[in-house]
Amino acid sequence: MPERQTSARAGVRSSDRRHRAHPNPASPWVIDTREVGRRPGSMRSYRRTAAAPAGIGYDDVISVPVGAELDLQVRVESVMEGVLVSGSVTAPVHGECSRCLDELDERIATTFTELFAYPESATDSTTDADEVSRVADDLVDVGSVVHDALLLAMPQAPLCTPDCPGLCPECGGKRADLGLDHEHETIDPRWAGLIERFGPDSRADQASDPTEEN
DSSP, rough: OOOOHHHHHSSSOOOOOOOOSOOTTTTEEEEGGGOOOSSSOOEEEEEEEEETTTEEEEHHHEEEETTTTTEEEEEEEETTTTTEEEEEEEEEEEEEEEETOOOEEEEEEEEEEEEOOTTTTTHHHHOTTTSSSOBBBEEEOHHHHHHHHHHHHHOSSSSSSSOOOOTTTOOOHHHHHTTTTTOOOOOOOOTTTHHHHHOOOSSSSGGOTTSOOO
């Protein structure tokens, strides 16, 4: 599945972009910016794994299983107004093909970029609380950023294969299993009652058209 670049203004945002006032430094989602420093241009890279929380995905369609292991590669760069966090995440997803309804399991990968503003910086003082993420106690929590990036990377109509033929609208069978010659005979509704009563030998080719007058 192709990667998609996301940003703070990508459009899909988690319901709580106001990061906690005191992020838990022991959380794999939290990075201590003191390790990077405040000199613009200084940076540091991190490799983390974290358990997926609930709510990443579209209910009954496709989602990241709760507790699944997410692989994170994060780069934190100091800039004038804060720290710029960028990186990539890969995650397993479980869902249902939107055409044939088969279960599917695969991995998705996506990238993300987010500015975390320093307290009392120009960015902090000129933006609303939910517009830009904030550095809190020298810590940044990338959990919401990763959540949004994964959500954007998921197809809203997942497919088991790009050319999945789906289900037969007549019998509900999988077209891929039924074969190319699968078809259903269409009965002229004018003959339906006659065939039901006397059997298939009473087809139109063995009787006159009921609309014809004698």
